Amino acid sequence: MSLLDFFRRNRGRRSAETAKQRLQVLVALDRSGGGGADFLPLLQKELLDVIRKYVEVDERRVKIELEQGKDLSVLEVNVEFPTARLRARAVA
Amino acid sequence: MAKVIVVTSGKGGVGKTTTAAAIGTGLAQRGHRTVVVDFDVGLRNLDLIMGVERRVVFDFVNVINDGIRLNQALIKDKRTEGLYILPTSQTRDKEALTREGVERVMEELKQEFDYIVCDSPAGIEKGAQMALWYADEAIVVTNPEVASVRDSDRMLGIVNSKSRRAELGLEPIRAHLLLTRYDLDRVERGDMLRLEDVVEILAIPVLGVIPNDPLVLHCSNLGLPVILEPKSKAGQAYRDAVARLLGEDVPLRFTKPERRGFFDWFMRRSA
Numbered sequence: 001m002s003l004l005d006f007f008r009r010n011r012g013r014r015s016a017e018t019a020k021q022r023l024q025v026l027v028a029l030d031r032s033g034g035g036g037a038d039f040l041p042l043l044q045k046e047l048l049d050v051i052r053k054y055v056e057v058d059e060r061r062v063k064i065e066l067e068q069g070k071d072l073s074v075l076e077v078n079v080e081f082p083t084a085r086l087r088a089r090a091v092a
Numbered sequence: 093m094a095k096v097i098v099v100t101s102g103k104g105g106v107g108k109t110t111t112a113a114a115i116g117t118g119l120a121q122r123g124h125r126t127v128v129v130d131f132d133v134g135l136r137n138l139d140l141i142m143g144v145e146r147r148v149v150f151d152f153v154n155v156i157n158d159g160i161r162l163n164q165a166l167i168k169d170k171r172t173e174g175l176y177i178l179p180t181s182q183t184r185d186k187e188a189l190t191r192e193g194v195e196r197v198m199e200e201l202k203q204e205f206d207y208i209v210c211d212s213p214a215g216i217e218k219g220a221q222m223a224l225w226y227a228d229e230a231i232v233v234t235n236p237e238v239a240s241v242r243d244s245d246r247m248l249g250i251v252n253s254k255s256r257r258a259e260l261g262l263e264p265i266r267a268h269l270l271l272t273r274y275d276l277d278r279v280e281r282g283d284m285l286r287l288e289d290v291v292e293i294l295a296i297p298v299l300g301v302i303p304n305d306p307l308v309l310h311c312s313n314l315g316l317p318v319i320l321e322p323k324s325k326a327g328q329a330y331r332d333a334v335a336r337l338l339g340e341d342v343p344l345r346f347t348k349p350e351r352r353g354f355f356d357w358f359m360r361r362s363a
Contacts, residue, residue: 014282014283015282015283016279016282016283016284016285016286016289017282019237019238019285019289020285020289020292020293022238023238023241023242023285023289023293024293026238026242027241027242027245027293030242030245030246030249031245031249
């Protein structure tokens with residue numbers, strides 16, 4: 001430990017502040033009903049059914065992510081499929 | 093009128109049993125006839141913390157299910173006048189408790205005691221709900237740590253919705269925060285949640301702040317409620333909490349740094 005470290009030991013380690021912020025988000029979500037992500041499997045299935053009407057989709061190529069924030073949450077749905085299949089359907 | 097107080101938390105290992113033993117002992121020290129009831133069926137520990145484990149013959153579950161009289165199961169504390177312990181079963185499970193059974197025993201205890209302190213099991217399911225079912229007040233034991241604070245918040249939701257008072261539409265259970273294992277040095281370094289942070293998140297009044305104190309382990313080793321150890325800061329903080337529970341206005345201690353000299357400061361830095 002250098003002499004400088006000795007005097008600076010307190011700097012840059014305020015993990016309590018992070019803890020508080022994380023808790024505020026988490027508690028708000030808990031109170032609004034368990035995070036509300038229970039519907040995701042069903043949503044995934046229904047979305048896929050709709051998309052399949054138009055394109056052939058491999059189930060393993062679907063990624064659903066939910067990022068929950070205090071005021072705003074982002075639901076991201078990524079569906080990958082070969083470009084050729086899209087063309088095939090469009091022509092048919 | 094007898095008062096039923098549940099000591100609860102959601103998360104395990106935060107100090108519920110230590111608190112139930114200390115608060116129960118403190119109330120008896122103040123001259124109130126008090127019984128501490130262990131609701132943690134299957135993981136009986138209250139008797140151990142209170143040092144009466146070798147005197148358990150019958151228990152709470154026997155009284156509910158097996159026709160044993162309450163007086164046969166109650167253990168009279170030898171150290172503190174007016175204090176009794178109702179131990180629980182080590183062999184049965186949480187299913188052994190029924191609302192009707194708990195209500196019958198509580199009603200009977202209310203005839204004999206001023207305070208009934210219920211030591212809840214961890215978790216938010218049946219066992220914990222049974223412990224808070226009959227409560228008038230709840231002491232929510234919380235450590236200044238994310239998982240504990242979150243679980244306390246969940247538990248407060250259950251206290252407000254799944255108690256007898258809630259279901260009968262009576263005045264809700266009065267919930268109090270008891271912050272335990274508070275390490276002022278780490279708080280001052282910004283490495284531990286402050287009392288004010290926890291209060292802001294949980295939004296309930298503070299019953300007490302119990303400092304992190306090696307004497308808590310020492311006392312549990314001995315089977316001595318920590319409130320009986322005059323040298324212990326935790327014990328002193330529990331005494332303050334008992335006074336507040338009785339409606340006295342006692343300022344918080346151990347929540348602000350003491351004034352220290354340079355030598356102290358130097359030693360702590362180099363530690």
